[in-house]
Amino acid sequence: MTPIEKVLRPRLGERLVAPVDAGYATARLVWNAAVDARPAVIARCRDAAEVAVVVRAARAAGLPLSVRGGGHDWAGRAVRDGGVVVDLSDMRGVTVDAAAGEAVVRGGVTTGELLAAARPFGLAAATGVEQGVGMVGFTTGGGYGPLIGRCGLGADNLLSAEVVLADGSTVVAGPEGDDELWWALRGGGGNFGVVTSMRLKLHPVPIVLAGMLLFPFAEAATVLSGYSDIVAEAPDALTVMTGFFPGPHGPSVFVCPVWCGPDMAAGERHIARLRALGHPFVDQVGPMPVAAAVGMFAGNAVPGNHYLLRSAWVPDLRGAAGEALASGAATASSVSSVLFVSRLHGAASRVEPAATAFAHRRPHQVIEVIAVWAPGDPAPGRHRDWADATAATLAEVALPGAYPNQVGPHEDARARESFAGNLGRLLEAKRKYDPGDVFSAIPGLL
Numbered sequence: 001m002t003p004i005e006k007v008l009r010p011r012l013g014e015r016l017v018a019p020v021d022a023g024y025a026t027a028r029l030v031w032n033a034a035v036d037a038r039p040a041v042i043a044r045c046r047d048a049a050e051v052a053v054v055v056r057a058a059r060a061a062g063l064p065l066s067v068r069g070g071g072h073d074w075a076g077r078a079v080r081d082g083g084v085v086v087d088l089s090d091m092r093g094v095t096v097d098a099a100a101g102e103a104v105v106r107g108g109v110t111t112g113e114l115l116a117a118a119r120p121f122g123l124a125a126a127t128g129v130e131q132g133v134g135m136v137g138f139t140t141g142g143g144y145g146p147l148i149g150r151c152g153l154g155a156d157n158l159l160s161a162e163v164v165l166a167d168g169s170t171v172v173a174g175p176e177g178d179d180e181l182w183w184a185l186r187g188g189g190g191n192f193g194v195v196t197s198m199r200l201k202l203h204p205v206p207i208v209l210a211g212m213l214l215f216p217f218a219e220a221a222t223v224l225s226g227y228s229d230i231v232a233e234a235p236d237a238l239t240v241m242t243g244f245f246p247g248p249h250g251p252s253v254f255v256c257p258v259w260c261g262p263d264m265a266a267g268e269r270h271i272a273r274l275r276a277l278g279h280p281f282v283d284q285v286g287p288m289p290v291a292a293a294v295g296m297f298a299g300n301a302v303p304g305n306h307y308l309l310r311s312a313w314v315p316d317l318r319g320a321a322g323e324a325l326a327s328g329a330a331t332a333s334s335v336s337s338v339l340f341v342s343r344l345h346g347a348a349s350r351v352e353p354a355a356t357a358f359a360h361r362r363p364h365q366v367i368e369v370i371a372v373w374a375p376g377d378p379a380p381g382r383h384r385d386w387a388d389a390t391a392a393t394l395a396e397v398a399l400p401g402a403y404p405n406q407v408g409p410h411e412d413a414r415a416r417e418s419f420a421g422n423l424g425r426l427l428e429a430k431r432k433y434d435p436g437d438v439f440s441a442i443p444g445l446l
C-alpha cells in the first residue's frame, strides 16, 4: 500500500480507488477517451468533510490534486498522472426551492440532473448544451448556454457556494459570506478550492421553441451572414447556435434557435426569418422542454471517442470568420469533427465586466473547432493538424483570449488574456485563497 493509501483507506474504504483495485480502470476515465491519465488514487468523497480530509492528505503527501465533477473538461484536467483525484461523482442531489426560484446542487451534479429536478416546477437553469456536463465546472468557468440572452451566463446565476479551500477549511462564498471568493468563482473556474455545493438561480421557462435547421453547404456564406444580421438585433429570448456538421455526404450548416420567451408566436416569427436564410433540408424546430433542447447535440459528444478542441472568440461571423469556418468544414478531419458556434448576448452582456471574474461581456461568438476520431485511429495526428490549421485561420480575426473553460493546458498567456482588466484582481484572489496553486484548473494564474 502506498503512503497516500495508508492515510486515506481507513477513512474511505472501498471509495478509495487505487491502481490495484478492480474499479480503477473505469474510475480514471473521463468523457474524452483521448485522456489517459493514471492517478495515484481516486477518492470518491461523500461530503465536504471527506473532501477536506483528502485535500489535506494530498498536500501532506506532496501529490498533485485534481477535482472531478462531471468529467467533461475536454483536456481531462479532472485527472492527473500520479495525482490525487477528489472525485465528486457520488456527491449528487438537487434541492429545489420553487418559491424562491433557487436550487442547491451538490458538487458532482450534472446539467441533466438539475434540469430534471427543476422541470416539475416549470423552472429551468442556465446550463450548457450537454446533459452530462458538471454544473460546477460549467458555472465557475463562465457557462454559455441556450438561455444566455434571458438568464445570463451560468456564472451570473451563482448565488453562493460552499468551498473547501487548499488548507482544508470550509467557507461559504456569497454576497453575505466571502464575497471576494464569490467574485472569483464567477468565471475564475476551479482555481480556488473544491466547490461542494452551490446555490443557483432558477427561471420560469417551462417550455422553449427550439430545434435544428440544416442547410446545404452551398448556402453557407448567405446563411452565416444572414445569421449575423439576425442575432445582432435578436431579443434576449432568442439565442441561436450555429456551425457545421461534416457528415458522410459532405458538410452541412446547422442553425439551432432556442426561443425561451413566453410569447411563442413571437418566437415563431423570429425563427421564420432564420428558416428563410436558405433552403433547409431538415427542420425540427418545435416546442420542447429545456432538457430536450439541451440534448440536441448529444449525438456529437458521445463518450468514448477521442476529442481535441481549439477555441476562439470572434465579434461575429461576417466575412473572414465565416469563411474560415466554411473552409474548416470543407477540410474536416473526420465525418464526426464539428464546428460549433455559440453566442454571448442579452442579459450576459449587460453585466459590468468588473462585476464578476468573467470579463468579456461585449456580445460575441465562441467558436469551437472540435476534432473527433475513434480510438485506434491509425493517424490521429491529422485531426490535431486540422484543428490547429483551422484555429490558425480563425486567429487572424479572433479577439484576445478565449473562453477560459476551453483554453488548452499549455495556453497560459491566452488564458490570462481572457480575464482582461480583471486579471489583477483574480491573481490577488488566487494568492489569497490558494497561494500554493493546489487547484490549477485554468492555466496561467500563478
Ligand SMILES: Cc1cc2nc3c(=O)[nH]c(=O)nc-3n(C[C@H](O)[C@H](O)[C@H](O)COP(=O)(O)OP(=O)(O)OC[C@H]3O[C@@H](n4cnc5c(N)ncnc54)[C@H](O)[C@@H]3O)c2cc1C
Pocket: 030, 031, 066, 067, 068, 069, 070, 071, 072, 073, 074, 076, 077, 078, 088, 107, 108, 127, 128, 129, 130, 132, 133, 134, 135, 136, 137, 138, 139, 141, 142, 143, 144, 145, 189, 190, 191, 193, 194, 195, 196, 301, 405, 440, 441, 442
Ligand atoms: C460535450 C460538451 C459540451 C459542452 N457544452 C458546453 C456549453 O454548452 N457551454 C459551456 O459553457 N461549456 C460547455 N462545455 C464545457 C464545460 O462547461 C467545461 O468543460 C466544464 O469545466 C466541465 O465541467 P465538468 O465538471 O463536467 O468537468 P470535469 O472534467 O469534471 O472538471 C473540469 C474542471 O472543473 C473544475 N471543477 C469541476 N467540478 C468542480 C468542483 N465541484 N469544485 C471545484 N472545481 C471543480 C476542476 O478544476 C476540474 O478540473 C462542454 C463540454 C463538453 C465536453
